[in-house]
Every structure is written in C-alpha cells, then in structure tokens.
Amino acid sequence: MGFWTLDDIRWDKFDPAKVDPDLLKVAKAASLVERNARDYATYLCSVFSDDPEVLRTLDQWAEEEVQHGMALGRWAQMADPTFDFDAAFAIFAAEIKLPIHATVSVRGSRTGEWVARCVVETGTSSMYSALAQAADEPVLKQICQSIAADEFRHYKLFYTHLRRYLKREKVGLWARLRVAFGRAAESEDDELAFAYYAANHRHEGLPYDRQTYVERYARRTFRHYRYSHVERGLAMIFKAVGLKPHGWLNRAVASVAHRFIRSRVRRFEAREIKAAAA
C-alpha cells in the first residue's frame, strides 16, 4: 500500500476557472512519463536481480510512480476533456524504449545507478514542490504536494541503497559527479520532450522536434523554480555524490544555477513567442 491513493484526492474541489493552461501542458507531459515507471522497475529488477533488499522495495516504488501518472492524467482530463490520456500514453510508450533487458547498470556501476536514481528523484521532488507552490487550482495543488512528498521519500530510499553499495564498491567523488552530470543532462533527451509533444501537440499533426519541445516543457516548468528549490535540490545531489550538502559551495553553485535557469526560461520564452509570430 502506498502513502495515499487516488481516493484521497479531493476531486470535488476541482475549479476549472483556476486552471493555468501552461501548468496543464506540463501536467499532461509528466503524466505520461510517470505512468511509464514500470519499465524502469523492470530495468532495475534485472540489474539488481540478486539483491532481495532492492527487489523488495521496487514494486511499491513503481506503483507509486504509476499512481503519480494516473493522478496527473485524471486531473488533466478534468481540466481538458479532449485530452485522450490512454492514446497519448500509448504513443509515448511505443516511442520511448528503456534498456529493460540490461543486466548491468548503464551507469557503469551499481553505485552509479543509485546516484542516477537520486538525481532523478531530486529532479522530480524539486519540480513537484515548485508546481505545488505555483498551482492555484486546488486539486492540482494537492496532487503535486502528495507527489512531492513521495519523491522526497524515493530519494531517501535510493540514497539508502547508494550507501549500502558504496561500502562494497569504491566509486569516488569524480565518478559519482560524472554520473550525476550525465543523468541531469539526460533530462534534455527525448523522454520529456517527446512526452510534452505526444501529450500536447501530436494530435495537431505537427512534426516532432526535440529541441523545440525541450524548450517548451522547460520554460513552463522552470519558471516556477525559486532559489530555495534550487538550493535544496543541489544539496540532495551534493549528498549523493559525497559533497557537503549545506555549505558555501552549495550556496555558490545554487545562486549561479538559479540565475542560469532564469535566463534560459527567458530565452526559451522569447524563442517560442517569436516562432508563434512567424
């Protein structure tokens, strides 16, 4: 059993007048990625097939991630009854293929796998915290708050596995930093961009272009990131790679990262407005 179910969401509080069309687009895209989590669980189960402690925790983790997708998808359908959640998911799942048959981690070591998983849970916990603060619509707010709490718990779970593996494998700071950077950069791969396209634009018959949809998704999401979200997220990543999470280095990097995020949001916004006017 998870910590909440779809029945705990106060769907009766839904207020269509408070739906933000940009947050609706983000919620639709996120619903597809979250709903696809069983493929990640399959991959992790085969990489850690000899570790009962990991296997014991993966089922519930995947169930919670899928529930994130189902909650967001249901909300998106309330906000936009033309949104065909099942059809969009089918298109997304057919396009985005994960290495589910891999028997060794694509991160080079098992420790590296947990670093990458910690980076993902850091990203999702920051994103849903930011969206929960930004959302005016009460049901979306409740969903994002519930999801954010799960994502922080997922980070803790994977960090526990990371610490266990660090005792067996010698994976130093630089190797862990490389994995963390690599996984963070992958957020601009096809997965999120294609989810954004499949959920929001495919039915319009527009062609898919990765960079365009990376930017459209990113600007609608990252505009809600406050300095506190960036600082906390970086502290979590620092901890996963073996750096002191709360110190001058974290604050310095967070302030540069926050400025960088804001300038990218402005640049992406300007580009989208220009493209729409052309």
Ligand SMILES: [Fe+2]
């Ligand atoms: Fe999730």
Ligand SMILES: [Fe+2]
């Ligand atoms: Fe998660």
